[in-house]
Amino acid sequence: MPGLIIGDQHDDLTSAVQQIILSSSESDYLDQLIPLLRNAHTQTQVTPLIHALNHVSADREAEIERICNTNHQEFISSVQQLQSVREGTVTLTSEIMELSRSIEASTEKLAEQKKALVDSRGVRQNIDDATQALKDCLEVLRLANQVHDLLGKKNHYAALRALDELQNVHLREVTRYKIAEMIERSVPATQGLIAEAVMTDLNTWLYRIRETSQFLGEVAFYHTEMRRARQKERAANDEYLATAKLNSPVELVADEVEEFDVLNNDEVQVDFSPLFECLHIHDALGQTDKFRSDYAATRRRQKDLLVPQTLDLLDEESAGLSSLLEGIAGFAIVEKATMAKTENFRAQTDVDELWDSMCQSAIALISSALPKVTNDDALLKIKGVIALFIQTMDSWNYPVTALDGLLLTLFEKYSNVLKTRFSEDFTEIVNTDDYMPMPIANAEEYTRVLSVSFYTPPPNPETGLEERAEDLEYPCVLPFSQMYPLVCIDIRNFLTQIYLFSDDQYFRHTTVIDNTLKEMLDDLLMNNFITLLTDRLKSQYPGQIVQILTNLDHFEAACSDIEDLLVSARSSSSAAGPISLRATTAFTTAKTQAEKRVFELVNSKIDDLIETAEYDWLSTYVPEGVSLYMQELTRYLQNIMTSVLMGLPYTIKDMMFYTALEHIGENLLSLPLDPEIIKISSQAAEAYVMDVGHIVSFVEGLDEADRPQVLLEALEELRQTTDLITLAAEGKGEMFFDSSIAGPRFGKVDKLKGAELLEKVEARRSLTAMGSVGGLGGGSGLSPTMAGGGGFEEGHAKKASTTLGDFRDRFGQFGRRG
Structure with missing residues (x-):
């Protein structure tokens, strides 16, 4: 059984060796050999393979020897030929090798040249690519620098446009480069620089506007004064135009031919370009709301700077008050112009809030300083400045109701000052009067006394006509003492000075003037003048009492003329009907007291004599x-x-x-x-x-x-x-x-x-x-x-x-x- 296995194995190896021998190349040989070697795990398994190879080798040698023995001569010849061929082959091989080495050398040189060419082409391409990239990057850098250059030249909008072009066009071409990322990261900062620069310019503009506000208000006041003068001239030439007030439709139409731009004239020019540019840039940056709120906050701060902590109204020229109101007027005019020149930038409520705040601050400041003013001329100057301010701002459609209330307060102060002054005058007249009939030296003096008093001379008994001054004999005496014409002059002056408050200037409450004049005149006559005279009735000199009685009689008669004078001088067109002075009754009562006192003195003397x-x-x-x-x-x-x-x-x-x-x-x-x-x-x-x-x-x-x-x-x-x-x-x-x-x-x-x-x-x-x-x-x-x-x-x-x-x-x- 083992022998069989070995025998079978031998046959397999033999066939494998035969296949190896028949292989056409070393690779095939190895392909046949590798399976055998992979399966030969032990020495005992390798040995048969070796024996098989040896056996095959021996067979091949035996066959070669047999062939050689059979064809020995031919083999020798063939060997010689082969040797000769081999020599030739060696020679050729040497030449070929030499040629090969030469070709190899040329090929290496060519390869080196080709490699150099390829490398040079790559470098050139890289150079071209780098050059183009550099150009693109340089263009981007140029535009970035251009943005900063334009920013330095204060071309803010051009800088913003260049930055937008850089971001949306040129940066897209160089997105593969790191510089694009760097510049892209710097865009918000650059936008911030532009916004900051334009805000800096705007703040400079706002500062100049604040500094110019007072002068702008002064120019506006002057323009209003010119309109007053033109309206006064038109009123003198046309009765219909005389009823038209300043800023009324009739006056505005009549004054259309006199074109005058308060914001752009020979004296002052207000350029809104910085504001428009700033608004446009913030709109482009999508920061309109933020800019609107920042601008409003800045204007509120500037408004607070307009109003000082204290105000001196005792200045004869009212310079402090004029400066205050001119500044407010200029500030408010700029606000109105800003609303008119922009759209949805300044809200009406914001402008009205600023105006109301400035008015209330000015009113509070004036009201707190008003008690120190005790001169009626100073009060008239103050009223003139305020009235000019009201008329100027009324032409810009600002509400002036609160300022009307200030004028009422000012008029109350003015009328009380006048009342105090004339009360002192009455006291001095009563105390310094000589209580004697008034002597007249000549016709001129007589005419002057008649012109200032309410005295009508009695007619000539012969002709029944009033005697002319030239027909009298001088010196002569008038029945009253010098008190009478002096008080008449004071009454006329009091009436004139009361109406000076509204004469040719803005004051809507004319009915208040009419009523105040009547009440104060009544009060002056009743509680001051008549009281002083009745106190004089305590005198024990009948002549003095009689003269007081004579004066009282003339004053009683003069009351009717004074009432007519009040009616004719009445400033309110809506008022109608007669005017009745309570002083008339007071004079009548005082006359009765004087009569009783004369009775007492005369009767007392009569009693003494009869006793x-x-x-x-x-x-x-x-x-x-x-x-x-x-x-x-x-x-x-x-x-x-x-x-x-x-x-x-x-x-x-x-x-x-x-x-x-x-x-x-x-x-x-x-x-x-x-x-x-x-x-x-x-x-x-x-x-x-x-x-x-x-x-x-x-x-x-x-x-x-x-x-x-x-x-x-x-x-x-x-x-x-x-x-x-x-x-x-x-x-x-x-x-x-x-x-x-x-x-x-x-x-x-x-x-x-x-x-x-x-x-x-x-x-x-x-x-x-x-x-x-x-x-x-x-x-x-x-x-x-x-x-x-x-x-x-x-x-x-x-x-x-x-x-x-x-x-x-x-x-x-x-x-x-x-």
Whole structure:
């Protein structure tokens, strides 16, 4: 079994060896040998293979030897030939080898050259590629540098366009290079540089705008002043245009021919290009909202810088206020222009908010500084600046309602300052007046007094016409004191200065001016002037009181002219109807007080004189002349007629003298009616009648101009009473009780008083006839006090209440003296 295996294996190896031998190449040989070697795992397995190879080799040698032995000569020849061929082959091989070496050398050189050529072509291609890449990168770098150059030249928009072109066009061509990535990373930073640079320029522009705002406002104010002047000139030439206010449609149309650009003129030019460029660049960068908010914040900060912490309104030129309002005006004009020149950039609410804030700050600043201003001229200048500011901003369609309120506050301050000043003037006029009729030296002075006062001279009694200044004789006197024209001048000045607040300037609240003027004028006259005059009524000098009364009468008459003046000067076109001053009634009341005071002083003097009367009602002799007290009394009446009462208007003068005579009559009548007097002798009655007759004769002897017939009515009761006493002394007293006689003759005599006097005189006459003399009359020589008795006090109190109105009611039929 082993031998069989070996035998089989031998046969296999033999066949394998045969195949190896028959292989055409070494590779085939190895292909046959490798499986055998792979399967020969042990030495015992390799040995048969070796034996098989040896066996095959031996067979081949045996066959060769056999062949050689058979063809030996031919073999030798063949060997020689083979050797010869071999030699030739060796020679050829040498030559071939030499040629091969030569070819190999040439081939190496050619390969080197070809390699060099290939390398040079690659290098050249690389150079070309590098050159092109370098060109592309250089172009990118050039554009990047161009962006910075344009940025340095402040061509911000061109720089942004170049950067956009660089990013969207040129960088795409060099994306494979690292420089593209570097530049791409630098684009946002460059955009930031552009945005920062344009914002820097914008901030510079905003700073210049802030510095220019005041001058811009000044130019705008000047333009408004020119419009005012042109409108005033048009109003002077055309009544219709006179009703048109500044900034009204009519005025705007009429002024169209005068073109003026506040933002671009010979004085100031405001270029909005930096703003437009900045807005455009931020729009291109997609940062419009951010830029809008940053710009708004910057303008708010600039707005805060416009308003100072304090304001001095005491400057005569109002420079501080002008600077403040000019700055606000320029700032607001720029805001309006920005809105008009851009679209959806500045919101209306933002602009209105800035305007309201500036207005409120300015109003607060002005209001806080206003209490220090106490000069009306300074207030007018302040009002002029504010009015100019309002009219300027109104032309730019800014709301000015809050500023209207400031003008109202300013007018209230102005009117109070005027009121204080004129109140001081009135006090000085009252305190420095001489309370004497005003002397006039010449016609020029007379005309000047008439022009400033509300006095109308009485007509000439002969012609009935008002006398011309040239026809009067100088020097002359006017009935009022110098107080009257001075106060009239002050009233006119007060009216003029009140209306100066709205004269030819902006002020919408004209009704407030009209009402304030009336109320303040009333208050000045009532609570200042009239009060001062009534305080002067405490004087003990009748002449001074009479002059005050004369002045009050003229002021009362002047009130009507003042009311007409207020109506004609009224600034409100919508107001209508008459104006009534409460001062008219106050003057009337003050006149009544003055009249009472004159009554008191005159009657007091009359009482003092009558109290000196010393009648011996039981006297048995008749005095030779009129009593001394009666002489003094008539002399006093003459004096007051020719001096004290001379300056009074005729009606008041007549009333005064009439009342004085009436008071004299009552006091004289009270003397014999004294309850302590029981009997009156006929001699005493005759003396009494003589004294009464003296005063009656005095009145009757007055000039017709004094109308003695009217004045005698004041003594009528006294006259009829003395007539009754005379009849009683003659024993004819019964006639008093005869109605047919007593009615016409004793109608004014009180029945009880008449009967009492008859009883006293008749009783004394009866006693005299019976020879009973002395001791029954209750004493002779009455004291002055007793002579006056209670009748004087009663009469004094009664006549002190007599007024001019009562006199006019009773004697109005006589009219005013011609």
